[in-house]
Amino acid sequence: MAAGVHGRACDTGRMSEQIVPHGPAAGTPSSGAAAGTRLDRWLGSYAQRTHGMRASEIRALFAVANRPEVVSLAGGMPFLDGLPLDTLSELAARVVTERGLQALQYGSGQGDERLREQILEVMRLQAIDAHPDDVVVTTGSQQALDLVTRVFVDPGDVVVAEAPSYVGALGVFRAYEAEVVHVPLDEHGLVPEALDETLTALAAAGRRVKLIYTIPNFHNPAGVSLSLERRPRVLEIAARHGVLVVEDDPYGLLGFEGEPRPAMRSLDDEGVLYLGSFSKTFAPGYRVGWVVAPHAVREKLVLASESAILCPSSASQIAISTYLATCDWRGQVKSYREMYRERRDATLDALAEHLPDSTWTVPDGGFYTWVRLPDGLDAKDMLPRAVTARVAYVPGTAFYFDGSGADHLRLSFCYPTPERIREGVRRLGAVVAAEREL
Numbered sequence: 001m002a003a004g005v006h007g008r009a010c011d012t013g014r015m016s017e018q019i020v021p022h023g024p025a026a027g028t029p030s031s032g033a034a035a036g037t038r039l040d041r042w043l044g045s046y047a048q049r050t051h052g053m054r055a056s057e058i059r060a061l062f063a064v065a066n067r068p069e070v071v072s073l074a075g076g077m078p079f080l081d082g083l084p085l086d087t088l089s090e091l092a093a094r095v096v097t098e099r100g101l102q103a104l105q106y107g108s109g110q111g112d113e114r115l116r117e118q119i120l121e122v123m124r125l126q127a128i129d130a131h132p133d134d135v136v137v138t139t140g141s142q143q144a145l146d147l148v149t150r151v152f153v154d155p156g157d158v159v160v161a162e163a164p165s166y167v168g169a170l171g172v173f174r175a176y177e178a179e180v181v182h183v184p185l186d187e188h189g190l191v192p193e194a195l196d197e198t199l200t201a202l203a204a205a206g207r208r209v210k211l212i213y214t215i216p217n218f219h220n221p222a223g224v225s226l227s228l229e230r231r232p233r234v235l236e237i238a239a240r241h242g243v244l245v246v247e248d249d250p251y252g253l254l255g256f257e258g259e260p261r262p263a264m265r266s267l268d269d270e271g272v273l274y275l276g277s278f279s280k281t282f283a284p285g286y287r288v289g290w291v292v293a294p295h296a297v298r299e300k301l302v303l304a305s306e307s308a309i310l311c312p313s314s315a316s317q318i319a320i321s322t323y324l325a326t327c328d329w330r331g332q333v334k335s336y337r338e339m340y341r342e343r344r345d346a347t348l349d350a351l352a353e354h355l356p357d358s359t360w361t362v363p364d365g366g367f368y369t370w371v372r373l374p375d376g377l378d379a380k381d382m383l384p385r386a387v388t389a390r391v392a393y394v395p396g397t398a399f400y401f402d403g404s405g406a407d408h409l410r411l412s413f414c415y416p417t418p419e420r421i422r423e424g425v426r427r428l429g430a431v432v433a434a435e436r437e438l
């Protein structure tokens, strides 16, 4: 048997030896320069759309925030330690032994049919009544954001989004050269009157508004939810102005009290694109999300997805489908809700104790609270001193298209334990107090 061809089945050790270094071949003029100082010889070749691309402030922070001595209230990573790993590893083995030839093969561009039926069951908890044909499975809802933007947005088009808004969505809109116009939110979510005024002003200015992007439940980063009373009003305004609503809802099942709220999509089949995800209610590593779209839009999304990735991962879809069919996923969601509620409580108690002159939102679900610092303080400017004091957060500037919002910061309470949260907020309080004396 020829070595390296039919050798060990999973020879990960050898793979690293085969990696070919990037960059110019040895002997070319710049090959001796250190990697960090090399000039980019392709600088003149990049597409226009890449000019707005930049690393998010969160990404730059991750390296520091992940050091064990730092309490990171920065990233929005779900806490997975409660997952039944033994059961999941049996499940992974079953996926290969029972359905391996399907799991390891290409699949449908729209996504596995059985999984799409199961997704309907999940969405029924939020009163969404759809057909499996309306569902497109994606590689996380992040890919859904990319597809929707690719299908609808030309350079210079406007996307209306809450102020603040999800940093990952702003990055997608920027990459497609959209302009984002923010509309304020308050403790009841997006303000309908402000939305109406903004859309009227944009129409008067001759601007083409393509999408209203909203996170109605447990907003990232603001922590607030769109009230039930406002939902039909937002939809009526969007319909009157002829603008499609993108309802991004990865946290919808993670409410701390009562039943999940009906989704906006449950009120309007034609005017809303609903984006869902298993990342927060199960595990982000499988990278499975979905879009529910009106029929014609769904076709465009499938074509766009096929050109990007051919099909979503069959192995991930079958793993999630098997999980939904054989495990107590409702019980898992319930235990996440209880865990995150305890962490929310720890965060709010610690804020009241240690940041007496700041204000913050009171989330009734999800991962985040949005803190307004005392007048004159700048969260971005303060961040290096916070990290020195071993606590990390995301400055508000990350969540605005124009980089405003420096008087706010986002605290994520999803990952650290309640004890660590209390210690982190105590450290943050000391940093804020010292800042006021500067």
Ligand code: PMP
Pocket: 076, 139, 140, 141, 142, 143, 166, 168, 215, 220, 248, 250, 276, 277, 278, 279, 284, 288, 289
């Ligand atoms: N939308 C929002 C509001 C999010 O917070 C996130 C993840 N942080 C995403 C979309 C993307 O999630 P995923 O791709 O893991 O489904």
